[in-house]
Amino acid sequence: MKRTHYCGELNERHEGERVLLQGWVNRRRDLGGLVFLDLRDRTGLVQVVVDPESPAFAEAERVRGEYVLEIEGTVRARPADQVNPELATGRVEVAAARLEVLNEAATPPFPVDASWRGEDDPAERVNEDLRLKYRYLDLRRKPMLDRLRLRHTVIKAIWDFLSAEGFVQVETPFLTRSTPEGARDFLVPSRLEPGKFYALPQSPQLFKQMLMIAGVDRYFQIARCFRDEDLRADRQPDFTQLDLEMSFVSQEDIWAINERLVAHVFREALGVELPLPFPRMPYREALERYGSDKPDTRFGLELEPADALFANSNFNAFRSVLEAGGAVRGLRAPAELSRKQIAGLEEVAKRYGAKGLAWVKVGEDGLSGGIAKFLDDGALRAWGARPGETVLFVADRWNTALEALGQVRLALADLLGIERSGWNFLWVVDFPLLEWDSDLELWTYMHHPFTSPHPEDLPLLESDPGRVRAQAYDLVLNGTEVGGGSIRIHRMELQQKMFDVLGIPREEAEEKFGFFLEALRYGAPPHGGIAWGLDRFLALMSGAASIREVIPFPKNQSGRDPLTGAPAPVSPEQLAELHLKIEE
Template sequence: MLRTHTCGDLRKTDAGTQATLCGWVDSYRDHGGGLFVDLRDRYGITQVVFNPPDTPADLIEASKDLRAEYVLQVTGNVEPRPEGMANAKHKSGEIELRVTEMKLLNKAKSPPVSPSESVTELPGEEIRLKHRYLDLRRPAMQRAMLLRDKIVKGMRDHFADEGFVDVETPILGRSTPEGARDYLVPSRVHPGKFYALPQSPQLYKQILMMAGYDRYVQVARCFRDEDLRADRQPEFTQLDLEMAFIDDDDIIAVIDTLVEKLAKDLLGLDVKLPLPRMTYDEAMTRFGHDAPDLRFGLEIVDLTDLAPKSEFGVFKSVVEAGGHVRAINVPGGAEHYSRRGIDGLTEFVKGFGAKGLAWFKCEEGDKLNSNIAKFFPEELLAEMATRLGSKKGDLVLFSADKWKGTCKVLHALRTKIGEEMKFYDEKAMSFSWVTEFPMFERTDESDNPQAEGRWSAMHHPFTAPLDEHVEFLDSDPERCRAKAYDLVINGSEAGGGTIRIHDADVQSKVFSLLGIDKETADDRFGFLLEALQYGAPPHGGIALGLDRFVMLLGGYDNIRDVIAFPKTQKATDMMTEAPGEVDTKQLKELSVKVDL
């Protein structure tokens, strides 16, 4: 080893000993007779001092040529810092290393991304990603990577203790579309045929249940060719598990104890179990979203039955057309949002499909007032205020639209206002479950005009319906709810899973509703369907998005900050410049012709 200690090891109790450190020059200060250097590695920072009488004159002279990010090996005497000079920010802040020997291991150009923690203004993300090797030296990035490591270890330990078997599933598989587009890999030895990179290990882990491995787990790499957002990547990692001879409560209980363990070990939080649960229908009714942030209130109140009692044309026409009038009451909102602020909220909701924003301010005597108050009788205003729980200083915001439209607008408002008015502690953590999702949803005709009116699976075609809803597969598919469950952290989906269909008749009915005929089913999923005929146990599972899990537990805003080598929102690697062109010879070997 080139070092005896790391830059985070030495303490006051080591005073009087000799140590050798290796690291990067974080900063340097020339105080006349010598040089003070902060030497950094991933463990911390130690101040090393080039000063007589410890340091020979030639080393003091050589130290003057040191620059940021030079790589050094230094040996010296460990001494307490002078009285009043300790640095409480660093673990080794009570001591300094007085250099007796130095070896310059490597020089460095002036870095376009400074890893020094003292630098508060970072360059743009593209520059950081282009020089990711420098960005990853930053203590903030290293903390993210170490947190990720601890979370993965905690997950592995937890599931090992629970008797799960870690099994690797293939990366090269068959294309079986699961919603997003596949990444395809051409086969050289089978011209004209393609492998697909896995969107998830879904089918393989179900096969493992039929093979008798009743508790499977894997930290799995997955790939989806989809549009990107701040919390999405084309390649990502998920904690994937499957269990046999269980129901949804068993899956949820296993994840509950994992959340309890990680929250305690990593954040020092005591999480009360079982985690709160609500159905999908309840979540949409109360919060307008299937992943509600429970750190604050602002619950939606339905006023559809009261709207026709007003003379306000917008509300009346929406209700007559079968729509809904719903609202949120914002405590203190009338004082926080001026008329100009409300105009800003109005423009904001237009981005979510709203044509405008009706509002009331609660004034003296809990009376609602607005520019549209003249259309509402006094007794109706009083009834609305009572139902909303409005008090003086509150602001009421309405959405009048179809059900999904009101959900979209009020969820967006709730999220924005909750953050702007600081209705919750940013460091607070809320864990909950949303269950019993719809089995089916209508295909978006904007993506496929020919599929208008058809059903598509909200999760995947192997999701089991609630036992009491199996009859709805024949009579009313829209009412059918699934044995599906999502883990929600601070208003973001952190993972989701389902109990799978293991009954051939039920599976056939689901395929039929989805427009998947026998020939298509055999072509896409034949190996799974055949396996189901050889004694398939009841089974189900869940996948936690590891990248998003780390982002949420660490309090990061961008998923790229918790991935060592992420892609941009255009799915490019700025450092390696992937994807890139390949030469004609390679394409010919793969029987691939590029037609742009």
């Protein structure tokens, strides 16, 4: 089988050439004795004409959609009235001299041909589980193959750039020790040591730090990671990340090389030039302005402090929140919203922890509706409200008020049809190192326990942990976190102190992290790094609604694989080998 060309490559330059093509029948048409076949492969499709006098005619008559064919023939120009300018090969066709059916095909459970002709694709409206069950057919569709090619191009661009920058690609183990990293581990029982387990890595975190201790200096990996957590549109139990680590660096060094890497990837994959450097915004400012630590900065509608409007008001619900140390934040909607629209936004606020959503309409002649009777018209206008606006308020604990109103902000942008286009990258920096867990009544890490405190805040680590900033940073694209990293703790005594603040006893720290603490004793260099959520990155670059659209064989929203039926029972013999028993 000596294929001479791919289907989508043929054009006027090939007129008169004898070609041998192989692919799938995208569509068959029988017109007045002539048989027309659109032959498709991964590059596109080309029209094949089979004349009644052709030796291929008898075979062509039995051909149906998705049959696998080998066709030999001559490239010729299409008649002028049959040129298809929408098709890359639309000015030529192949006159078939020989046709061989390499394999017949059953009728697909959903159509896969429409997208190749630039038509509305019915498969987009098919139940997702059906698409996943027949993923090998789903991947025949043009949008899906385009996303696979984009994935390849992006990963190649990453390899090329980092290799040129002196990074070394290193694979780290899939079977490792269970260590607390923020999500549940997938456990793998050991057959040779009954009662003991491996864990699949949530990330290569400790291994990449030990590579820095080993002197690798610049490491990267396209890493497979595993987390047993609840699924969303941007999460999978097994996923891919770009993982990199560098020695003898500051945050500035890591930001700079990642910005150049992102710019290289966008240039190679999308032909887009990104402006550098990316803006930087402290964590607290991001929350205050946008109600999110991953803000979408492509539009305004920023949150505004409104404590002064209610500090001395008769609106007891808000005043009592302020007296208890809470906060009031406002959001000015540049439109007069209906009661139904406000009710919908209030549901959003409640879903994110707020007790309600107060509102008032600002008119030319005064205030109306909602909490108008509790507000002073002059004070509200001095605060910034303008006629024609509807002002929305949330009062609650500081973080709850901001997060809830931040989600209302996003919903309001959807409601008003505010355009969000372009590529807005942002570094969110100066995260808190720790956050208080009110259920467990102890401090816990915001990122992971190996993140280095800001040097200026080290004296506060034991006396006032909540005020300690982390040398941590997230890379945000259009309101989605696509990467996160930090400068790591490289001194054993500071790492031990961090465990102490987290309430991890010395014995437990030694049991879980003893191998790593031992490594720190042998001269760890200052180091730091980042991990990109590669699937999220690709979903945004391709315009996909879910990371499942850019993963070749993903799980569904329930964590199941409709294609293979995983997870699935195993035999009693397999369980016995692993010294396991299933309890009903």
